[in-house]
């Protein structure tokens with residue numbers, strides 16, 4: 205049926221979902237040596253379009269650089285494969301997951317003779333933190349786990365191995381009745397979520413940590429900064445946000461390709477602002493969804509139509 209996914213692109217071929225496998229001695233499985241992306245294709249008024257695909261592709265290749273990972277396909281080849289994958293499965297909207305990883309040859313930390321394997325999958329994915337979260341906001345807690353420092357491992361590379369830190373933080377939050385965690389960096393200041401960037405609103409101005417705070421250079425973060433400035437907001441995009449400022453914020457929200465724009469209504473035991481989605485958050489969330497669903501026609505360069 206229309207939303208059924210049964211095909212994956214793997215190393216140049218379209219294969220059946222169940223045949224898209226890898227060897228148990230794959231380097232990436234043992235050592236976290238993979239880089240990946242998460243992008244969304246939206247069912248816009250002009251048809252299905254991937255949002256900021258170029259930027260996601262650029263980041264995929266850039267993420268491999270610290271690990272000397274050479275992706276053995278061009279950006280054009282990966283783009284054509286992705287568009288074909290969406291067409292073949294007739295997906296009007298989808299979450300797109302490209303991954304490149306050191307494959308199967310020999311083990312040992314050095315990937316010396318390992319191939320770089322590449323796969324692209326896509327599937328329907330609704331609201332990352334739940335449909336009602338987008339409207340009502342979520343409850344989060346500050347994790348007892350700190351984010352790894354960018355001086356210890358490149359946090360601006362979307363590396364599979366990093367996500368064990370995200371798992372530790374996120375699962376701790378969910379065990380404690382929260383939807384998600386906020387992760388502080390080694391210095392004890394606010395970094396981001398396990399899978400999201402974070403924004404703070406105070407006295408009508410918008411703040412978000414910069415790359416120096418050990419965060420992923422989020423594409424949705426960049427989108428919201430751009431839209432906010434176009435809407436006349438003052439945005440501080442290299443902010444250093446202390447933990448205490450979380451509790452006295454007027455508004456907080458997460459951004460991400462999966463999370464989109466998700467309001468945060470409570471941190472630990474403290475309600476944020478009115479304890480629900482704040483007015484600036486709603487303003488930006490509306491602008492974001494009007495943009496990605498093409499109810500506004502600016503930033504057309506951000507859309508790759510299927």
Ligand SMILES: Cc1[nH+]cc(COP(=O)(O)O)c(CN[C@@H](CCC(=O)O)C(=O)O)c1O
Nearest residue numbers: 242398399400401420422423424460461462
């Ligand atoms: C650590 C982290 N920080 C920020 C972001 C937001 O980046 P961007 O998508 O470019 O705006 C993401 C994306 N998290 C991806 C993976 C989520 C998952 O569960 O896996 C995503 O949102 O697709 C992160 O993983």
